[in-house]
Amino acid sequence: MSKFLKAGVVVAAVVGSAVIADIAESAEIAEGEKVFRKCAACHTVGEDAKSRVGPHLNDLFGRTAGTVDGFKYSAAMVAAGEGGLAWDEQSLTQFLVKPREVVSGTKMAFAGLRKSVDVANVLAYLKTFDADMAATVATDEAPEEASAAAETEETPAQPAELPSADHDGPMKLGRLATEDEIAAWDIDIRPDGLGLPPGRGTVAQGEPIYTDNCAVCHGDFGEGIGRWPVLAGGQDTLTNERPIKTVGSYWPYLSTVYDYIRRAMPFGNARSLTDDEVYALTAYVLYLNDIVDDEEFELSPDNFTEIGMPNEDNFIPDTRPAEEHYAEKTEPCMSDCKPGPVKITMRAQVLDVTPDGDEEGGGAID
């Protein structure tokens, strides 16, 4: 049986007068579980929790900051703990809203939670993985408090009711999109620069942003920590036995770097960077790849399409159908197709990387 109280179990354990409070409570926990996805790229909780990019968050309440065994904290976090910072409802609330203001110099590359209700919910969720707090969790809070938290929860904005046929398409379904709506979602950028937003940023400006938001996974030099993607280097390796495909060695277009960082990075906190920050980061990734070498180099829509990527010309169309084995299209051979008995030339057992072995394999999927 798990030593941690699971969200579902909380509901089952409810008795008598605490019912209303507990229903609100379990709603909080359920919401908190969703909020925790923002943390899950780096933190784990529960039975098998291990420290990964960040320390595991079991038994967090009462923990002195920076003290999980075996996890390599920043000097700043260790110092904060030695200075008396311990994690409770209040200190966690402050930290999760503005991590870098509470522990200046922390290496937690997370911008912070914007909604206070998210903070309350994620803490309620984390309590269920806290052996001491779990016992009190169901009776701890007054009903008013719990339901107040539930009420402040934002319901998604309903767009104004529009008549269903505000256009003359063949089936008269859907409604016209507004310019603001299109602008909010249309963030793609094409190799010819179409879609680039106004803004600018230099290599020098990009460096601290990269160090704070990207280096935990991609490494200070873009070399990639563990199995997180490598962002730099690998030039002239594409014909090697183990090619290293990076922005510098492989990517055909600079537009993809800007587009992708803005849409999907940092992993677990997408869309959190400003357009200027993305220009600065894109410039910095170019610098890490020796495509620009001046720290004062500034990237903006004015010079964006002038930057050529080294490997652009090496992309060719799909020529598979012309390959010899397809081109023939003769009747397949049915007998004596190979001279003499067939021999085994290789066995999976030799490499033996099937899951449930502890071995690490040499393959890759992308």
Next chain:
Amino acid sequence: MSGRNNKSKSGVDTSRRGFLTAGLAGGAALAATGMARANGDPLITEIQDWNRYLGDGVDAAPYGMPSEFEAHVVRRDVPWLTADPVSSVNFTPLHELDGIITPNGLCFERHHGGVAEIDPADHRLMIHGLVERPLVFTMQDLMRFPRENRIYFLECAANSGMEWRGSQLNGCQFTHGMVHCVVYTGVPLKYLLDEAGVKTSGKWLLAEGADAAAMTRSIPIEKALEDCLVAFKMNGEALRPEQGYPVRLVVPGWEGNMWIKWLRRLEVGDEPWGQREETSKYTDLLANGQARRHTWAMEVKSVITSPSPQAPIAHGPGRTVITGLAWSGNGRIDRVDVSLDGGRNWRPARIDGPSISKALHRFYLDIDWDGSEMLLQSRAMDETGMIQPMKDELRAARGENSIYHNNGIQTWHVNGDGVAENVEVS
């Protein structure tokens, strides 16, 4: 009979070491059958619990689940493949399945930013760009378009990608399990594009997901108008969250990454967008350092799913069923041949069940196995005359760093005990 029952009661050992010893277990089961015959099989001569006591009522399982004896039939992942399970893949247990339809809960998963959880009431699909009328649809709006039902396979371009350098993984779940096949219900994409009115300059479509990866792919407009679907049901029920609930794109015959899940935006343009998943990824690096791009179609392919490393022959010599799957992004499968001797001699297999364009096909070869070693292979041929190549032919043409589009002929070595292993042959 008793052999099978003993096996499930004792719990099937699904570990790899388990597969390797399963041949032995089969031998033990045979002995047990002999004993049962002498004394009378107690499973017959004695009254069993399930024959006496009442079972669960109709309220026990509002959403039914497989029998507890099928608990080993699950998707599995290969932790060392990727840095994080949130951007990773798991595999369909092909060796345990039959027919051509994959159950929803066993369809492999591949996503780049975890499974987005979206209330259909909060979902919007936008069409804009080179159109007469940029539009926004709710799920309710989508349900008012005429619907169609179609059966298609979906294969990840990286299926079998770990095998380019030689046999690595012991089990067709891992070598070939990034494929599934379900019946989709959805609206032809053409109807949605017509509703917005594509301008004559519109040649490309960018499809985008609402997940944390905001996955994007460029698709030529001819394909979008030809046979793509915007689907909200799979096998009759709502899409599973990991398959893009509430709505996904279906791009028949083309690589799975293009089947954008959690589909929220379609932009019409006059050139492709060169997105990360069509430059950094899903381009096929050749030996000479050049890379093919826009390699969308999945080529003709097949694999024997049983016997295979996770599904050894457990009953000893005699009558047995060799079965597998074949598919092609070009259309129907015309024919599948099976070889027992590593590709020297071939015989046609029997395709059974419906033969549908761009869907999985099920084939069988029913043989009397004499207990000698086999090097099992299957070779598919599609209606356009494309024949599944040998792995060495592919390597000669592409090198070993392609990652994607490995449709080479798979070999399983079956030894005298019925144990199967992933091998490569001369």
